[in-house]
Amino acid sequence: METLDQTPQSVDANVSDHDTHTTSNQQTSGRGIRTGAEYLAGLKDGREVWTRGKRVDDVTSEPGIARGAATLASFLDRQHDPKFRDTVTYEDADGDRCAMAYHMPKSVEDVAARGRSYYEWAKWSNGMFGRTPDYKNASLMAFASATDFLAQGTKGQADFASNMTAFYDYARKNDKVLTHTLVNPSVNFELAASGKFSDKVALQVVKETDAGIIVNGARLLATLGPLSDEIEVFPSTVLRGSDDNIPFAFAFALPIATPGLKLICRDTYDHGKSHFDAPLASRYEEMDAVVIFENVLVPWERVFMYGQPELCNQAFNTTNAVVHMMHQVACGKLAKSEFMVGLMCAIAKATGRDKDLHTKGMISEVMMMTETVRALLHSSEVQAHEDEYGNFIPLRGPIDTSRNLFPKMYPRMVEILQLLGSSSLVATPAEADFENDMADDVAQYFQLTNLESRDRVALYRLAHDVAVSGFGSRQALYERFFFGPPALMASAYYDMYQKDELVDRIHDFLK
Ligand SMILES: Cc1cc2nc3c(=O)[nH]c(=O)nc-3n(C[C@H](O)[C@H](O)[C@H](O)COP(=O)(O)OP(=O)(O)OC[C@H]3O[C@@H](n4cnc5c(N)ncnc54)[C@H](O)[C@@H]3O)c2cc1C
Structure with a gap:
């Protein structure tokens, strides 16, 4: 134009x-x-x-x-x-x-x-x-x-x-x-x-x-x-x-x-x-x-x-609009992280691998990410303070940390789900296969130690929709980018970080 x-x-x-x-x-x-x-x-x-x-x-x-x-x-x-x-x-x-x-x-x-x-x-x-x-x-x-x-x-x-x-x-x-x-x-x-x-x-x-x-x-x-x-x-x-x-x-x-x-x-x-x-x-x-x-x-x-x-x-x-948006986002990411933990634990339990050291180690990593989001959110809310417009706002630092970390955390959560699920994520007959001529085979061959075939397929189809499907891939892309370019958000975080006193400490030490 x-x-x-x-x-x-x-x-x-x-x-x-x-x-x-x-x-x-x-x-x-x-x-x-x-x-x-x-x-x-x-x-x-x-x-x-x-x-x-x-x-x-x-x-x-x-x-x-x-x-x-x-x-x-x-x-x-x-x-x-x-x-x-x-x-x-x-x-x-x-x-x-x-x-x-x-x-x-x-x-x-x-x-x-x-x-x-x-x-x-x-x-x-x-x-x-x-x-x-x-x-x-x-x-x-x-x-x-x-x-x-x-x-x-x-x-x-x-x-x-x-x-x-x-x-x-x-x-x-x-x-x-x-x-x-x-x-x-x-x-x-x-x-x-x-x-x-x-x-x-x-x-x-x-x-x-x-x-x-x-x-x-x-x-x-x-x-x-x-x-x-x-x-x-x-x-x-x-x-x-x-x-x-x-x-x-x-x-x-x-x-x-x-x-x-x-x-x-x-x-x-x-x-x-x-x-x-x-x-x-x-x-x-x-x-x-x-x-x-x-x-x-x-x-x-x-x-x-x-x-x-x-x-x-x-x-x-x-206007602090970005702080209120970060608050909404941190709460949403907490719910999403909890869901990922629940899904992974359900898979571990179904396969009996909830006793396995490596499986527990991988899921613990997601648990720790979840608890990080929770702690940052809590810290931000309890330190809420009045802004110049007479509103109370959550403390920016902790939820800004969360908004910068989650775009990295979520793809890692998806990766862990893929590692836990492996071929089971795609060994997923359709719902119709429980009703057609394949029904007996599907009921027989898709069972797990702790789950009937139908429940196992339902569980892995859910994991598939998180970690493999087009829907799941778009979710990962969304988490990486919806709040803005990660480099820009990190650069803004750097600029706002209270770092002068930390630098002074280095110079004091060197003196
Ligand atoms: C699923 C999804 C939903 C979205 N929903 C919305 C929405 O509802 N509303 C909305 O307004 N936007 C939305 N966005 C857009 C989002 O704001 C942008 O994707 C984001 O700001 C990045 O901009 P871009 O896509 O143009 O990528 P680009 O800016 O082209 O970035 C591409 C890559 O280059 C890097 N990069 C960019 N600039 C620099 C630089 N100066 N120096 C170094 N590296 C740089 C980025 O970090 C990124 O890795 C959505 C994006 C996605 C993926």
Whole structure:
């Protein structure tokens, strides 16, 4: 499209009003948590989702996508279940029950309550539906609290802080499911490393009108995009503070069904198999998509930052949104690690190898990783403190350690599962083989010391879906990258680490 040097004002000529897609900012007064049925009904909104070479008519019935939606709907229903309700929701000042992740924490106990809610949500899928709505809700809560920060960017008539507060209330009161996209596709590593974006692919502002900004280009990657109500398009974390980057500096949110907004899905990992045959893929397909914006109008009331690369660059850190997101993530990774330990112990017990030194040694390694996440999470929560916006936040250091370690831990957990399972991970007859002419053979030849054939196959099919299947491989990729490039996260960790006194000690020693 346009070149990088062009400011939003200078590119007007290339986009006519006729080419522009528009949307309106729906403002309904919801009453808090929704049912699964309400959520599913909301997804039938004409959104433009593409998969397997064709446009999807209805994501709630599309093979390969629909069962993930049904799972999320069942989770939303659990918010109403008396067994979970008090853990995962809170009552707001109007008496409405809202999702706990929206609750602005005002004490150490509030932070702990948020942690219990994240952990409960994660247990519902054993961490295998990674992008539950509480992740984005947590960051939205932080941004809506940091009104002073957003007010710095206010431009003309637009009041960015009020826009964010209004969007927070809208999402909270209507229990909206959000996705986000932070990363511009890069066509050239050198360009990307120097903090510049390609004007051929990166999402950029191409026109400014009285109604809002018009954006064009692509972003990656929106996990849960096809199954979300709204998309937050926030700044990439490394925006050089130069004028070149002004067209790329913004934060906004739009309904997924906005005209001109298109999602291209990756291949699905839900191939329609039974829960027995594909225990995870048949339930937890959370679908990632590249997002394309074709001259989309973002109304001013949905813009939260604009035209200030330096400010955009600080957004996640300064508002502490990243800390609240780390908190949600650490709770989820604890649930996932516990699941991995449980699975490995079940396999060891079934084979009778739970007495074997090497087997116990390998599983202990996963137990230690699990306890590391638990300890870091605990340390962070008990040291929660007030931030400059009057919220309590978990102490960053320990959960930042967890977020940097887990991308390394999880692939190792998968490796250990492969080492424990070996050929059993693929010696896995289908559910139908227990009913057909093979039934007697399968019942005979797949038994284990401590398990009947059917239970053994079920157990190893579960392990297969974690460690071998396409679903499992994507999980490992997700853990490596979803929070950002590992090198960048480690570099930020280094910069924040309290190291001066440690260096002084070295110099004192040398003296
Ligand atoms: C399954 C999955 C789900 C995701 N979901 C979302 C989502 O919902 N929303 C969203 O916004 N993003 C999402 N992401 C994208 C994620 O944020 C990016 O993958 C991540 O930031 C890395 O960027 P990249 O993929 O462009 O890789 P690149 O930046 O091209 O990195 C490739 C490799 O190069 C390394 N590298 C990158 N830059 C440097 C450098 N300057 N110096 C040295 N090494 C470098 C990286 O560490 C990595 O190993 C998802 C990714 C995956 C895999």
